[in-house]
Amino acid sequence: MSSSNSPAMKVLLLTHSYSPEHSPPQRRWKAFLQVFTAKGISVCVVAPKNGGLPQENEPGIKVVRYPSFGRPKRLALKALRSVLQSAASIPVCLMTGRKDVVIATVPALSTLLSGYIVSRLLGAKFVVDLRDSWPNLLSESNVLRSSFLEPLITRIILFLLRHADLVVTVTRGLGEVAKAQGAKPVTVISNGVDQANYTSAVPHIHRDDELLNVLYLGNLGLSQGLDLVVRAVAGLSNKVRVRFVGDGTERERLQQLAASLNAPVEFLHPVRGEQVLEQYAWADTCVVSLRPDWQSFEHTIPSKLYELLYFDRHITGLVRGEAANIIAASAAGNIVGQDLGSLMEHLENLRTEIGQQAHRGNGPNWVVEHASLERLGEKYVHALSTLLGHHQ
Numbered sequence: 001m002s003s004s005n006s007p008a009m010k011v012l013l014l015t016h017s018y019s020p021e022h023s024p025p026q027r028r029w030k031a032f033l034q035v036f037t038a039k040g041i042s043v044c045v046v047a048p049k050n051g052g053l054p055q056e057n058e059p060g061i062k063v064v065r066y067p068s069f070g071r072p073k074r075l076a077l078k079a080l081r082s083v084l085q086s087a088a089s090i091p092v093c094l095m096t097g098r099k100d101v102v103i104a105t106v107p108a109l110s111t112l113l114s115g116y117i118v119s120r121l122l123g124a125k126f127v128v129d130l131r132d133s134w135p136n137l138l139s140e141s142n143v144l145r146s147s148f149l150e151p152l153i154t155r156i157i158l159f160l161l162r163h164a165d166l167v168v169t170v171t172r173g174l175g176e177v178a179k180a181q182g183a184k185p186v187t188v189i190s191n192g193v194d195q196a197n198y199t200s201a202v203p204h205i206h207r208d209d210e211l212l213n214v215l216y217l218g219n220l221g222l223s224q225g226l227d228l229v230v231r232a233v234a235g236l237s238n239k240v241r242v243r244f245v246g247d248g249t250e251r252e253r254l255q256q257l258a259a260s261l262n263a264p265v266e267f268l269h270p271v272r273g274e275q276v277l278e279q280y281a282w283a284d285t286c287v288v289s290l291r292p293d294w295q296s297f298e299h300t301i302p303s304k305l306y307e308l309l310y311f312d313r314h315i316t317g318l319v320r321g322e323a324a325n326i327i328a329a330s331a332a333g334n335i336v337g338q339d340l341g342s343l344m345e346h347l348e349n350l351r352t353e354i355g356q357q358a359h360r361g362n363g364p365n366w367v368v369e370h371a372s373l374e375r376l377g378e379k380y381v382h383a384l385s386t387l388l389g390h391h392q
Helices: 024-038 075-094 109-122 136-141 149-162 172-180 227-234 251-261 274-282 295-299 304-310 321-329 340-351 363-370 373-388
Strands: 010-014 042-048 061-066 101-106 125-130 166-169 186-188 212-217 240-245 265-268 285-289 315-318 333-335
Touching (some): 010 024, 024 042, 024 373, 075 109, 101 109, 109 125, 109 149, 125 373, 166 172, 166 373, 172 186, 172 295, 212 227, 227 240, 227 251, 227 265, 227 285, 251 265, 295 321, 304 315, 304 321, 304 363, 315 321, 321 333
Parallel strands (some): 101 125, 166 186, 240 265, 315 333
């Protein structure tokens, strides 16, 4: 990675989720840090305590935990927890010693502030790993529900982005937005698939009926806009059945909606490993959805999309912008208008094609070319080396 007279790079990663937890940022960073350590980079990860899960021993990676302060549901308590986590993480970071680079993953927003403070106290470069369109999402989601807090936190986020030594975004659109907001330099390193973790294939399941099996596997939150799916299948109850596999803030409300409409929707809790492949085997099509009324989702790509492409699943895309472009470029499924009539028509058409979906498209090849986390990790190393002035 570096010339013989350059010392090994020392990196501190601040993240709200790390192995053995399961989350998109955890999978991204586990794969990236394997590349980092293979290149001789010294890595320390600082993250909240994980509820007692045993910490995995990863060669070359030191993991340090700080108090997580529970999982409150009320907004005021969530804000307090974020402040406490930010404060608790700073002394933990400082005790890890001198670093060349401090990387803060966003979200959670608390890591952004503590990462900036720690980087300045350690005299290190400050890198922001930006996964979503913050601060734009604050106004679009109205998550703060406060005319005082929203502009205040927006100004804080913009200040920190503009004072970062490097901003890394997961899509091109997010990169353009960050540049327009004053961040520089900005580089794009997308999400993707860690191929080394996928050693099994999707099993074959014998079908004995003509119902269309529709699967949504992921977060059941406000961002996904899954009401549309429930309402669509309520009108096709003798032709289509749906599984929602996951948890989230909207799960209970979606269950109530499905019950009120007598919609054939089954709700299952999150699954891991081989059980994910069993769900994919059951499905004739997998839904990827982002609500249409938040402008930021034009340049948001759900991380689950890359996995569906890799496993050659047929995709029903209730998305637009960059996510829709990927589905079209890989010929992996259909982009559907996000209205009731369009989705019902699409599902009815798909139902007549059951059994003809063996060949999906070019998803697996597209992932290998564009979304291999090993290759993307090497791109990250190059970006950090350039930032520090190291020679490749």
